[in-house]
Amino acid sequence: MTSASAGRDWTLADVPPPPRTASAVADPPWVRGLLIGVALLFLGLFLLLPLVTVFGQAFSKGIGVYLDAITDPMALAAMRLTLLVAAISVPVNAVFGVAAAWAIAKFEFRGKSLLITAIDLPFAVSPVVSGLIFVLLFGAQGLLGPWLTLHGVKIIFAIPGIVIATTFITFPFVAHELIPLMQEQGTEEEEAAVSLGASGFQIFRRVTLPNISLGLLYGIVLLNARAMGEFGAVSVVSGHIRGQTNTMPLHVEILYNEYQGAAAFAVASLLALLAVVTLVVKRVLEWRMGRASRAL
Amino acid sequence: MSIEARSITKSFGTFTALRAVNLEVKEGELVALLGPSGSGKTTLLRIVAGLEFADAGNVLFDGEDATERSARDRRVGFVFQHYALFRHMNVFENVAFGLRVRPRRERPSTREIRERVHELLRLVQLDGMSERLPSQLSGGQRQRVALARALAVRPRVLLLDEPFGALDSRVRKDLRRWLRQLHDELHITSVFVTHDQEEALELADRVVVMNQGRIEQVGTPEQVYHEPATRFVYEFLGDVNIFHERAEDSRHGGIYVRPHAVEITRRPIGDGAVSARVQRVHVAGPTVKVELVTEFGDLVQAEISQEQQRRLALTREDAVYVRPNESRVFSEDYSI
Numbered sequence A: 001m002t003s004a005s006a007g008r009d010w011t012l013a014d015v016p017p018p019p020r021t022a023s024a025v026a027d028p029p030w031v032r033g034l035l036i037g038v039a040l041l042f043l044g045l046f047l048l049l050p051l052v053t054v055f056g057q058a059f060s061k062g063i064g065v066y067l068d069a070i071t072d073p074m075a076l077a078a079m080r081l082t083l084l085v086a087a088i089s090v091p092v093n094a095v096f097g098v099a100a101a102w103a104i105a106k107f108e109f110r111g112k113s114l115l116i117t118a119i120d121l122p123f124a125v126s127p128v129v130s131g132l133i134f135v136l137l138f139g140a141q142g143l144l145g146p147w148l149t150l151h152g153v154k155i156i157f158a159i160p161g162i163v164i165a166t167t168f169i170t171f172p173f174v175a176h177e178l179i180p181l182m183q184e185q186g187t188e189e190e191e192a193a194v195s196l197g198a199s200g201f202q203i204f205r206r207v208t209l210p211n212i213s214l215g216l217l218y219g220i221v222l223l224n225a226r227a228m229g230e231f232g233a234v235s236v237v238s239g240h241i242r243g244q245t246n247t248m249p250l251h252v253e254i255l256y257n258e259y260q261g262a263a264a265f266a267v268a269s270l271l272a273l274l275a276v277v278t279l280v281v282k283r284v285l286e287w288r289m290g291r292a293s294r295a296l
Numbered sequence B: 001m002s003i004e005a006r007s008i009t010k011s012f013g014t015f016t017a018l019r020a021v022n023l024e025v026k027e028g029e030l031v032a033l034l035g036p037s038g039s040g041k042t043t044l045l046r047i048v049a050g051l052e053f054a055d056a057g058n059v060l061f062d063g064e065d066a067t068e069r070s071a072r073d074r075r076v077g078f079v080f081q082h083y084a085l086f087r088h089m090n091v092f093e094n095v096a097f098g099l100r101v102r103p104r105r106e107r108p109s110t111r112e113i114r115e116r117v118h119e120l121l122r123l124v125q126l127d128g129m130s131e132r133l134p135s136q137l138s139g140g141q142r143q144r145v146a147l148a149r150a151l152a153v154r155p156r157v158l159l160l161d162e163p164f165g166a167l168d169s170r171v172r173k174d175l176r177r178w179l180r181q182l183h184d185e186l187h188i189t190s191v192f193v194t195h196d197q198e199e200a201l202e203l204a205d206r207v208v209v210m211n212q213g214r215i216e217q218v219g220t221p222e223q224v225y226h227e228p229a230t231r232f233v234y235e236f237l238g239d240v241n242i243f244h245e246r247a248e249d250s251r252h253g254g255i256y257v258r259p260h261a262v263e264i265t266r267r268p269i270g271d272g273a274v275s276a277r278v279q280r281v282h283v284a285g286p287t288v289k290v291e292l293v294t295e296f297g298d299l300v301q302a303e304i305s306q307e308q309q310r311r312l313a314l315t316r317e318d319a320v321y322v323r324p325n326e327s328r329v330f331s332e333d334y335s336i
Helices: A029-058 A061-069 A071-106 A112-124 A126-137 A145-150 A158-168 A172-185 A187-197 A200-229 A230-236 A250-255 A262-296 B040-051 B090-102 B110-123 B139-152 B169-186 B198-201 B220-225 B231-236 B247-251 B306-312
Strands: B001-011 B016-024 B030-034 B057-061 B076-079 B157-161 B189-196 B208-210 B214-219 B241-243 B255-257 B262-265 B274-282 B286-292 B298-304 B320-324
Touching: A029 A262, A061 A071, A061 A262, A061 B214, A071 A112, A071 A158, A071 A250, A071 A262, A112 A158, A112 A172, A112 A250, A126 A145, A126 A158, A145 B189, A145 B198, A145 B208, A158 A187, A158 A200, A158 B030, A187 A200, A187 B076, A187 B306, A200 A262, A230 A250, A250 A262, B001 B040, B016 B040, B016 B057, B016 B214, B030 B040, B030 B198, B040 B157, B040 B208, B090 B139, B110 B139, B139 B169, B139 B298, B189 B198, B198 B220, B208 B220, B208 B231, B214 B220, B214 B231, B214 B274, B231 B255, B241 B298, B255 B286, B262 B298, B286 B320, B298 B306
Parallel strands: B030 B189, B030 B208, B076 B157, B157 B189
Antiparallel strands: B001 B016, B001 B057, B208 B214, B241 B255, B262 B320, B274 B286, B274 B320, B286 B298
């Protein structure tokens, strides 16, 4: 040090070797170890352990009880209803989500920011409150109740109410997924298509839809998982009529409250399985989307 | 096909992009719309293409009003700055797109489409690449695919929005020359937008210089460069010095002169020579660049040949005389 300041020309030998850690922001190994350890421990405790417990409890009284529980007519009715609800609300929300994302990403209009905020409303409100909103709207004492009763339409404590509540809860998923994607892609490809003579429908089918297909699929997977698993809002509007207005999550709760632990966990295990499948599909889609965006 | 834009006006919110612009493009011409960003050149191009609609004014193709016609029906080939290729389609499908979306009775057969696409890919020298995705091509290749795609539908007009803007300078020069050749072969009426004056002057039959939503001048490259109509055109088309020959000149706008037209001498010769002091001399490069300050305080950039520099041997602080050749004076009413 002193020799350098004394004016001697420095040589390469004076230059210190680069530090062994490649990155300037790398933390010491023990910090990294600790962080990874904490994350894994947390994951194990709060995610893996419950999952294992669900399956453990489901099979605790043997495979016979498990099979009985999931083939019970009430359980089958609940599964049918859950599939029916998903079969309605998933396509409805997929179409709505694409339309909303299209409008928001590709057009400028008054009230756009209001629409963006409104889309997030179901995420911001507690599902129980969402359920109550529909009871207040369509219930016997509700705003539209007398009119509906007069015309013999039953929404609350019936399947329409469950479908409406589920659709409301799940409508942000697809739009949320697509808005940033479509904003990033812009409108140039659509403009190119129109200048080449394509009609509106041709542009949508041949240009827009293929460009958003992975994102749309991703949104639908999450949307479907939530539609099948929704409890709070559905619980409020369903009325818990066995064999008629019980969805799978509600059925699980009833069994559990009746001290049929093994049966409750057996049905729950099906929902858990759905979650695992959803995560795997989600991961695969993320991987493919990552590849698609890197390719640009 | 000829294009005519009549008193086109367009605003976006409070920003006025075009103010009553008139433009005529003759059949088979290659015209450049040149101007700084925000001058309205891209907006004008998009209005001609039908991708944007004017607040007022008309667009005519071959004298026929096309103002209300949608982009779909205008048969205009449009090439975007960032190519806008369909990212999920390979090169072949991109070029074939315009043929495939035709109504069934007008649609060529699969074989005709295949022949047409390969013919176009040969034209843009990409015939071996038809299976590639846009992401697997270089910028220059992508832009050529975009051009082939636009030409596939046999457009009556070709419009190019900063076609070389996203390319590096070497590829840009090659592609520029090639586009000129292509135009000479196809004779398709073409308009391209650029902010690069060199590109406009080298490529176009006529140059339209735009500024702040107005057309400043329309003319051949020679006209706009050597006889600029306004101060803006003079300044936009090349480096410029503002020069005062007498102290009282400062009331006027001064004399405009390009660096290569500044004559430097050791002795005062002829009219209009002003004494000056050399500030800096850059000898590296094909010409020698000299910075001087005149007796009236004007900073002047001059370009002289290496041979002149050998004769003059200018160095810092030398006292010399400068005289503008080929200068121009703009009357005050053009001042901004």
